[in-house]
Amino acid sequence: MSEPSGLCTLGVRQIVDGIRSRQFTAEEVVGSCLARIQIREPVVRAWAHLDEQAQQRVRHSTPGGGSLAGVPFGIKDVIDSSAMPTEMGSKLYSGHQPRYDASCVAIARAAGAIALGMTVSAEFAGTQPTRTTNPHNPGRTPGGSSSGSAAAVADFMVPFAFGTQTGGSVLRPAAFCGIVGFKPSFGLYSTSGIKVAAHSFDTVGLLAREVRDIALIHAVMMNTEPVAVTKPGRHLRLGVFRSHLWDTVHDDAKAAFEMAIAAAEEEGAALVEIPTPEGFEGITEHRAVINAFERARGLSAEWSAGAEDMSPQSSEVYRRGIAITGDAYLGARRRLDEFRHQIDHIVAGVDTLITPTTPGEAPEGLSYAGDPRLQELWTMLHLPSITIPFASGSSGLPLGLQLIAARYADADLIGIADWFSQISRPR
Amino acid sequence: MSEPSGLCTLGVRQIVDGIRSRQFTAEEVVGSCLARIQIREPVVRAWAHLDEQAQQRVRHSTPGGGSLAGVPFGIKDVIDSSAMPTEMGSKLYSGHQPRYDASCVAIARAAGAIALGMTVSAEFAGTQPTRTTNPHNPGRTPGGSSSGSAAAVADFMVPFAFGTQTGGSVLRPAAFCGIVGFKPSFGLYSTSGIKVAAHSFDTVGLLAREVRDIALIHAVMMNTEPVAVTKPGRHLRLGVFRSHLWDTVHDDAKAAFEMAIAAAEEEGAALVEIPTPEGFEGITEHRAVINAFERARGLSAEWSAGAEDMSPQSSEVYRRGIAITGDAYLGARRRLDEFRHQIDHIVAGVDTLITPTTPGEAPEGLSYAGDPRLQELWTMLHLPSITIPFASGSSGLPLGLQLIAARYADADLIGIADWFSQISRPR
DSSP states (O other), X not given: OOOOOSGGGOOHHHHHHHHHTTSSOHHHHHHHHHHHHHHHHHHHOOEEEEOTTXXXXXXXXXXXXXXXXXXXXXXXXXXXXXXXXXXXXXXXGTTOOOSSOOHHHHHHHHTTOEEEEEEOOOGGGSSOOOSOOBTTBTTBOOXXXXXXXXXXXXXXXXXXXXXXXXXXXXXXXXXXHTSEEEEOSTTSSOOTTBOOSOTTTOEEEEEESSHHHHHHHHHHXXXXXXXXXXXXXXXXXXXXXXXXXXXXXXXXXXXXXHHHHHHHHHTTOEEEEOOOOTTGGGHHHHHHHHHHHHHHHHTHHHHHHHGGGSOHHHHHHHHHHHHSOHHHHHHHHHHHHHHHHHHHHHHHTXXXXXXXXXXXXXXXXXXXXXXXXXXXXXHHTTOOEEEEEEEEOTTSOEEEEEEEOOTTOHHHHHHHHHHHHHHSOOO | XXXXXXXXXXXXXXXXXXHHTTSSOHHHHHHHHHHHHHHHHHHHOOEEEEOTTHHHHHHHSOOOOOTTTTOEEEEEXXXXXXXXXXXXXXXXXXXXXXXXXXXXXXXXXXXXXXXXXXXXXXXXXXXXXXXXXXXXXXTBOOOSSXXXXXXXXXXXXXXXXXXXXXXXXXXXXXXXHTSEEEEOSTTSSOOTTBOOSOTTTOEXXXXXXXXXXXXXXXXXXXXXXXXXXXXXXXXXXXXXXXXXXXXXXXXXXXXXXXXXXXXXXXXXXXXXXXXXXTTGGGHHHHHHHHHHHHHHHHTHHHHHHHXXXXXXXXXXXXXXXXXXXXXXXHHHHHHHHHHHHHHHXXXXXXXXXXXXXXXXXXXXXXXXXXXXXXXXXHHHTTOOEEEEEEEEOTTSOEEEEEEEOOTTOHHHHHHHHHHHHHHSOOO
C-alpha cells in the first residue's frame, strides 16, 4: 500500500473532533479523501460510483452539529442511495436510481456524514468475484461481497463504510484488508432500502479502521450513547470456540490465534475452552439450504426479466434454490432454530466467544473471495460479531480475530473488542 | 353488496380447473373481473391503480401450464410491481415505478397468475385511514392496512390478492370483509420488493374467499404440494386462547365464538382452555416500542426528503419512534423473545389455538380501521395465523375466527382451517 498522508488517514472520531475544534473543515477532509481515491483507485478499484460533486456540496452546505458531522463514508452498491445509482453489482440494475436512501444511509446523513460514493459489491451480494483488489497486495482478493467497502476503508479513502452480511460479507473482507468489521445482532439496523439476498440472514454492517469509530457509528444507528469502551481484562471470560472448522484454519493463523488468546490470559482474562456442540458440523449445510431457497425467491423477478444478464454464480444459486422444496427449507429452518437456542446457552456462560475470522490470509488472485464458513456461523445464529486486525500471516498480510457475543450484547462486544485491540496490536 | 354473477364469482382453483378443461378462457375470466370492478369500484374504491391493458395482454399471450394459470390477482400498493406504479399510499411515492416485481408477485406471475392492479394500502402500511369502503356496507371500514386487497377479494373483483401484515393488516380486513386471510410464519415468504414497515414483524400474506385457494397459493409460494385439506375433527386438540384481550371482545362476537368452539367439540375436537401466561398483557406495549423504533428508522429517508408530505399518523409514528433509545428497544426485543419461547411451548401442546379475529364487526365510518391487538399478537410472536368467516354480528356484518399454529406448521394450519370452514359456515 502506498503510504497515505493527511486528513484521509484520520478516523471517524478524529474527524468529528477536528472539525468541531476548527482544526480543519469538512471540505478539507472530503478533499483529502477524494485525492487519495484519485491516486489509488486505478489499483484498488473500490468504487462503483463516485459522487464528484461531494466536495462542492460540502463547500456550500452549512456545517451541522450532528454526531458524524463532516465524516465521509462509502455505501455498498446494494444499499439504496437517492443521490447515486445503486446497481447491485448487476447489469440488471444498470443505471438504477432509487428514489430514497436506505435507512442506514439516511440516518448517517441526518447525523452529518457525507456519502462519497457507492462501493463495489459482488453481484447481489453473492459470491461472484469483483474487480476490487486488496489494498495490501493487488494480486490478492479483498474478500467479498462488501469488497469495495473494505478496500476503500483499508486504503484510507473513507474512514467508514456500510456493508451487508448474509454469510461472511462484512467480516471476511474486513479481516483480509486489515480493518475492523462489525455485524450487529440480526435485525438491529433497519433493512429498509437494502436489496434482499437471504432475508433470514441479511444484516447491515459497519467497516472502519478503529473499534472506537464503530462504537460511535453504532451509537448513532441505535440512538444510544457510545459505549464506554475498553473493558477491563480481569474477570473477562473468553470462550475459545475452535468449532468443527478448526481443521480448515492454516498453521500461521492457528499460531497467531494461540498467541492472541495467550496475550488475553496474560492480561487477566479467563480462557474457557468451548467444545463443539454435537451435530454442529451439519449447520453449514442447513444454512446452504435456507440461503439458496431464499436467494432464489429474492431473485425471482430479476430471473424472469433477464436471466441472460445474470452471472453464472447467481444463475447457479437461482437454479439450485428454486428447486428446493418447502419441506426441505422448513426442515433446515427448524434445525437452525434449535442451534440458535443451543448457542444462546453457550454464549450466556462467557463474555465473548473468540475464533479466527478466516482460515488465513486473503487468497491469491481475484477469482475466489475466500471461505465464508467461519464468519457465516454467527450471521445465521443471529449473534453480533466483530473482527479486529491482530496479526500478520506468513505472507505479511492481515489476519483477523473474531469476537462474538450474546444476542443484543452488541455494545458490550464492541467494548471488549476495543480492549482486545489495545492488547494485541498487529505486529 | 350487489349480487355478483359470472366467472368473477369463481375461486382460484375453480378458475384454474375451468381454464384447463376449456370451459372458459383466461381472457373471459379477466373480462368478468374487470366488468365487476367497473360496476363496483365507484362505491368500494379498492384500487390504487388498474392495469387497463390486462385483458388485451391476456388475449395475446400463450396460455401457460402454471399452477395459477389465468388467475387474476391484486397487489397491495406497498409491494413492488414492475408493470404499474407502486405508491405506498403516500404522496412521497407518487408515480414511483419499481424496476422489478416483488418476489411474491414474480412467483405468482411465473405460475401464470395475472396482476389486475394495485390495491389501496394505508400509507406505508400504517394506521392512516384509506378511501376504501367495506363491500358489505359502504358506511363501514374494510379494515386496514390491506384495505383494498380485502375489499377487492370480498367484492368478487379478484379471487385473491397479496397483502402485508406488520400488526393485523391482513387478518383484520379479511375478517371485516368476510373472507379468508392468511399470514404465514415469519420469514416464510420473501420480503424482497416489499416496503419495510417494521422489519421484525413484516410478513407477506394472502387474501382469498376459500381456504383451499389459500392452500394452493401457499403451495406455489413454498414449492410444495398443496396440503391435503380437511383434517378430521376427531382427536383435534383446540387450544381456546381468550388472552388478556377477551374483555375487549363484544358480546355478539363472544357468543358467536362460543358457538363455533361448541360446534368443533360436537364434531369430535377436544377443547383445551389455555390460561393467559403471566405478564402476557405487557406484550402489546413491548410491540409498540419495537414497532415505533423500527418504523421510524424505516422512514428516515422519506422523513428527511419530505416530512411535509407525510400524514399526521405517519409523522406521529416517526416522531415517537425516532426518540426511542436503543436500550428501550433492546429491552422490548429481549422480552418479546422470551414471550416467543413461552408461546412455542404452549402451542406445542395443541394442534391449533383459536380466538376471535377482531373484537367485533367492522366499525362504522372510514376514520378508524379497527383494533389490531388480537391479530398483532401472532404477527409479533412469528406464528402462522389464519382467519375464516364463520358468523355474522349484531349488524349482520361478518365476524372472523382466528386459528394459530406452531411456527412452520403453516400447511397443517390451513388444513385445520379448511375443516373448520366446513363445520362452521356463516349463518
